[in-house]
Each structure stands twice: as C-alpha cells, then as structure tokens.
Amino acid sequence: MSSTNLASGVAGKTVRFAWKDGPTKGTVHEHVFHPDGTVQWHDAAKAGGKAPDPRADRPRFADEEIASGIRLVSYLASSGFTLTVVLNSQNGSITGIASNDKTWMPVHGAFEVMK
Template identity: 65%
Template sequence: MSATDPTSTDLATGVTGKIIRFSWTDGPTKGAAHVHVFHEDGTVEWHSADQAATHDSGRAGVDRPAFADEAVASGVRLISYLSSSGFTLTVVLNSLTGRIAGIASNEKTWVPVHGFFELVPTPGP
C-alpha cells in the first residue's frame, strides 16, 4: 500500500490501538522511519523501523509517554507526546494525502518536520 492510498492512512477513528510508520523527509531524522504503537491505555512507544518490535506493553525500559490525539478536520489529526528525554513531537497527519507536518522540540531546539505515514497491520493474537 502506498502512503497516498486512503486505505493505508485512514485515521477516522483516531490513532488509539493503531501502529503507524512515520517516514521522515526532513528534520533531524531525515531519511529514517519510525514505527509508533499507540496503545489503548493512551500511551505511545516507538522504535526505528529497522528494529524488530514485539509491541508488548510489558517490556521493561520502554519509554511510553501519554499522547494527545485530536481531530482537526475531516481526515486530519493532531498528535503530540512528550518523551522522557524531554523531546516533544507534535504532528498533523493528513489521511487524504498520507503526509505528516509537525514540530520536534525540546527546551533548546524547535525543528519543523515533514514526511509520510502509513498504517502497519496489527499483529494477530
């Protein structure tokens, strides 16, 4: 599925319970991809798309901050979280285009970020 295929980016019900791959086209992680797991308990974890993931909510040492998920307009969601390292990622996900636009920041830096996203199939039981 491509990032512009609406079936691979449909977020009408929000991100909770979904696994989403963010592929960055600029910013500090340009060229990288990260998989975000938005858990039912309102927390998020992420890892490089190159790393194997278990999506196991019981793993020790995994940063799982709370996330905000707000509908902005039809097919557009605002997502934000503050990691334990002090970095905040705030992004707008456009389901119609599969595009990401946002800001990565901490107490010293503020950097615009852009890219594409797609839903990752949820592993079976």
C-alpha cells in the same frame, strides 16, 4: 496491508512515520499507540519487525481531530523532546514540530497505518 485511514484516531493502531527532514531525516519510526493512551516507538529498520521493548519509554499522547481526515498527535518523551504532528489521511503526509527546551525543528514526512 497498510493505509492512511485514521478516522477513529490513532489509539490501538501501529503507525509508521517516514521522515523527509528534521533530526531523524531518512529514518522510519514505528509508533504503537496503545489503547490506554500511551505510545512506544522504535526505528523500524533496526527493529527487524519486532515490537518495541516493553521496558521502553511509554509517554501519554494527545490525539485530536482537526477536520475530517486530519489529526493532531503529540507526545512528550522522557528525553525532553516533544513531537507534535498533523497527520493528513487524505494524502498520507506528516507536518509538525520536534522540540525540546533549547530548540525546535520543523519535520515533514509520510505515514502509513500498519494495523
């Protein structure tokens, strides 16, 4: 069962991001936000329901409540890309920016909390 409830934050949760635009338009990425403050992600379609490779990039993430039901989540991957998104639990939307040292791109989509 999925939801958009992130009242207690993303730590300890698996959240799917479905991208409507940006560099990964049309894909769904599953993010595992570990209780230790690190995150792993993978393309949900290619993973076939499997968890991320334990050797995969596992950067630290920031998670801040902006207002009731609205959270700011950000992380810097080893690839040099930073993803900073606002997750709106009221309507399940994602609004954010994907950036690196040369460019930034607005990103939009929807999310669901898997567990």
